[in-house]
Amino acid sequence: MNNRVKRITFIGVISAVAVILSYIEMLLPPIYSAVPGIKVGLPNIVIIVLLYKYGAGSAAAASFIRLIIMALLFNPSTFIYSLAGAALSLTVMALLKKTDKFSTVGVSVAGGVMHNLGQILVAMLLLETAEIGYYMFILAISGTLAGVFIGIAGAFLTERLKKY
């Protein structure tokens, strides 16, 4: 098949799966309600697959499509936070992947923590409140642990999808 068509199709399918994973995650009860923002980050599993298969540009495209669709379907008011988190997370993941010093697990751990950091930074900026920065300590712990899980899952999936 034409490579370009294949890539575009792949981005489309991954975007759709990412939206579904976001939705599933939305339905799950909060893990630790004292601190908002703790989540596993399920969509990142497929974003990582895309990052490894077709590179940062394709991963960014799917990530952006997911954010837009989630904002339109459910909650546009937090779009800017999600966007900041996703952008910072993807940038750092792409850079770490480029160094070739980490496996998917390391890449996704950094991605998880950076996603939280991006959101907190925008929240501090928009709400002009530095105090919420203390959330970052807890989010860094949860983001790291979630990143380990997502990295392992992402590596499995990347391996399985290699032949397609």
Add this chain to the structure above:
Amino acid sequence: MSKRRNDIILTAVLLLAAVAGLLLFKTLSRQGDFAVVLINGEETARFPLDTDTEFVIETDGGVNTLVIADGKAYIKEANCPDGICVDHTPISRIGETITCLPHGVVVTVKSEKASDTGLDMVA
């Protein structure tokens, strides 16, 4: 193999830094005196934590009902889409914060002295 080692180092460093920061915050932060309500970064109200009260925070986005009881502040009700602020556990230590992103509302605990945040957040 060395990739796995790098993964483990990265994970361990992040976890240690986060746990250390959290412990530092927990030990340095003290009980606060006021619950301060900020809307889009601007202080609109403050309530002493030792007086039980209920206050409806009205914003362009909707309403959040703030309750002060037993020296702690929490959000009882809100009409925001996610309800994260309502799920939040009550706060009483300096610097602890409840946030409602959809409404741009922040409730944070402060002490008598305006400049005393309990912990220098920049450090």
